[in-house]
Amino acid sequence: MKNRPIWIRHASQMVTLAGSSAAPLAGKRMSELGLLENGSLWLEDGLIQMVGTTDEVAAVYQERLGEAEVIDAAGKLVTPGLVDPHTHLVYAGSREHEFAMRLNGATYMEIMNSGGGIHATTRATREASHETLFKESLQRLDQFLLHGVTTVEAKSGYGLTLEAELKQLEVAKALHEHHPVDLISTFMGAHAVPPEYRECPDAFVDYCVDVMIPEVAKRRLAEFNDVFCERGVFTPAQSRRILQAGIKHGLLPKIHADEIEPYEGAELAAEVGAVSADHLLRASDTGIVKMAEAGVIAVLLPGTAFFLMAASADGRKMIDAGVPVALSTDCNPGSSPTVAMPLIMNLGCLKMGMTPAEVLAAATINAAHAIKRGHEIGSLEAGKKADITLFNVPNYMALQYRYGVNHVHTVIKAGVKVVEGGVRL
Numbered sequence: 001m002k003n004r005p006i007w008i009r010h011a012s013q014m015v016t017l018a019g020s021s022a023a024p025l026a027g028k029r030m031s032e033l034g035l036l037e038n039g040s041l042w043l044e045d046g047l048i049q050m051v052g053t054t055d056e057v058a059a060v061y062q063e064r065l066g067e068a069e070v071i072d073a074a075g076k077l078v079t080p081g082l083v084d085p086h087t088h089l090v091y092a093g094s095r096e097h098e099f100a101m102r103l104n105g106a107t108y109m110e111i112m113n114s115g116g117g118i119h120a121t122t123r124a125t126r127e128a129s130h131e132t133l134f135k136e137s138l139q140r141l142d143q144f145l146l147h148g149v150t151t152v153e154a155k156s157g158y159g160l161t162l163e164a165e166l167k168q169l170e171v172a173k174a175l176h177e178h179h180p181v182d183l184i185s186t187f188m189g190a191h192a193v194p195p196e197y198r199e200c201p202d203a204f205v206d207y208c209v210d211v212m213i214p215e216v217a218k219r220r221l222a223e224f225n226d227v228f229c230e231r232g233v234f235t236p237a238q239s240r241r242i243l244q245a246g247i248k249h250g251l252l253p254k255i256h257a258d259e260i261e262p263y264e265g266a267e268l269a270a271e272v273g274a275v276s277a278d279h280l281l282r283a284s285d286t287g288i289v290k291m292a293e294a295g296v297i298a299v300l301l302p303g304t305a306f307f308l309m310a311a312s313a314d315g316r317k318m319i320d321a322g323v324p325v326a327l328s329t330d331c332n333p334g335s336s337p338t339v340a341m342p343l344i345m346n347l348g349c350l351k352m353g354m355t356p357a358e359v360l361a362a363a364t365i366n367a368a369h370a371i372k373r374g375h376e377i378g379s380l381e382a383g384k385k386a387d388i389t390l391f392n393v394p395n396y397m398a399l400q401y402r403y404g405v406n407h408v409h410t411v412i413k414a415g416v417k418v419v420e421g422g423v424r425l
């Protein structure tokens, strides 16, 4: 049965980001939100049919106004559904004990090198059944939706064997099919060197390159290929091999770069033409310039820096250097166990020198471009998917100013209302 059209009207402020579908916004263009006062949208067949002022939309649809379900957005901010372009959504278990260890002075890498961290979640994820993984990840996905997020990227990387990596990717696929939030999958077999390869890490790289990447690509279980390029994990040379193998099999490159130490990850991202380089807390100035030249999107994760008690990436410097910046939660059980994209935007302002306008562009259209979906989501334009979030604040400045509260009121996914009054329907 066909859903009724939805007519959103009288929005106090609407962020359209019109004209941003072809390429990510960079430099001063990151502040061009395409604001509309008394904004209105006509949604039908899962798509945005018209964007304009309430009077303009009413004039075009005057014969059909009675058919529509009306959403009165007076007093509210209307934005594109938020997009999270970097998550480790599918995993089993929890690591709050490691948080306590870090509060007592242990570092993230020390915990990982002593068999905890990513290794602990890998053990739990290998042991978990498809059903358990699905159930645990589903709860997080519901929470994403309640925080206004309508699309998430989801990485594998807690299996580290072909079988367990495929299990994670298959759970992501099942969640995508089952849940209103869309999932875009990334293969990240090169997330850590598993203990069985500790003495011969290059043999694990061979396994990624020769076995896992070709099989994942053949089964079409991922669109992107990611690697944790960090001292003590994968070297730039190993990372290059992994990313090039992905490219050969049609998986687009992404990279966890320069998170803990400067390690020429940003430079490598530019060299291989990565869609995005993520983290970048310790990226070099040369790396930033190279990313700008190569058009690599910086996916910044201020929640991770906050939770690891580290200095944040310099978002301001990257925007001023012409790098398109996107924001993400990095949702994972170790360095950022959160789904709160609005809080991530707040941290973008408070910790990375970004403006309230820039963080909104970074969490919508630039995030969409970071997962190659800029043509279908991330802005409010006729023909795009009807993914919309309504916040209980009158304007985008207030969304950043009234921090630490979930202001999401209504979420519409592909033209269907899925959250109302902050409650999942």
Ligand SMILES: N=CN[C@@H](CCC(=O)O)C(=O)O
Residues within 6 Å of the ligand: 088, 117, 118, 121, 228, 256, 259, 304, 330, 332, 333, 334, 335, 336
């Ligand atoms: N840094 C590597 N990977 C994740 C953390 C994974 C974990 O600790 O479980 C990240 O992006 O922060």
Ligand SMILES: [Zn+2]
Residues within 6 Å of the ligand: 086, 087, 088, 256, 330, 332
């Ligand atoms: Zn990550």
